[in-house]
Amino acid sequence: MFTQRSIFVIGIILLFWNLMGVAAFFTQYHMNLGELAATDPVGARIFAAMPSWLWAVYGVAVGAGTLGAILLLLRRASAALLFLLSLIAVLVQFGYTLGATDLIAQKGLATAAGFPALVILIAIGQWLYARALVVRGALR
Numbered sequence: 001m002f003t004q005r006s007i008f009v010i011g012i013i014l015l016f017w018n019l020m021g022v023a024a025f026f027t028q029y030h031m032n033l034g035e036l037a038a039t040d041p042v043g044a045r046i047f048a049a050m051p052s053w054l055w056a057v058y059g060v061a062v063g064a065g066t067l068g069a070i071l072l073l074l075r076r077a078s079a080a081l082l083f084l085l086s087l088i089a090v091l092v093q094f095g096y097t098l099g100a101t102d103l104i105a106q107k108g109l110a111t112a113a114g115f116p117a118l119v120i121l122i123a124i125g126q127w128l129y130a131r132a133l134v135v136r137g138a139l140r
Contacts, residue, residue, distance in 0.1 A: 002138045008073065014126050015069035018086075021062035021119075029055060042106040046097070054096055061089035065123065072130055077139040080130035087123040094120065 028047065037044035068082030094116040098104055104112045133139045 002133055002136060007075070007133065007138060010129065011069055011073040014072065015066070017122060018062060018065040018069050022066055025058055025062050042103065046101050046103055049101070054093060057089050057093050057096075061086050061093055061123075064089065065126070068126065068130065072133075072139070075139050077134045079139060080127065080134050083123070083127035083130050087120075087127050090120055090123045 031047070033044045033048050036047065064082045065086035068079045068086060071079035071082060094113075098113055098116065106112075130139065
């Protein structure tokens, strides 16, 4: 079920996914909120009010996920721990964004929570996958 080739292919996919998260983090951190406000005033307001600790959590989410994918490719069991850390950070990040702001009220549940739900599902999946590999002895 877990062949070296499938672990490699899934690891590469997860690495690209997590690198897209890193790119999104830096893009969003450095974005021009004035330009964003012209097309998405609610989003601009949410980003402007984002506390610094939440940016740190976001950074942990994408950083731990990326490092987890690299360690998965290196067949290291610690990938599972990093994917778990990433999942916890993702839950904190989106829990705050969706629960402590008026984003759902302003944009609606489907629009506000659609992409975060996908990110959460992938974070759960990558953690469960790495954990299963550890249990089967495919990671050392």
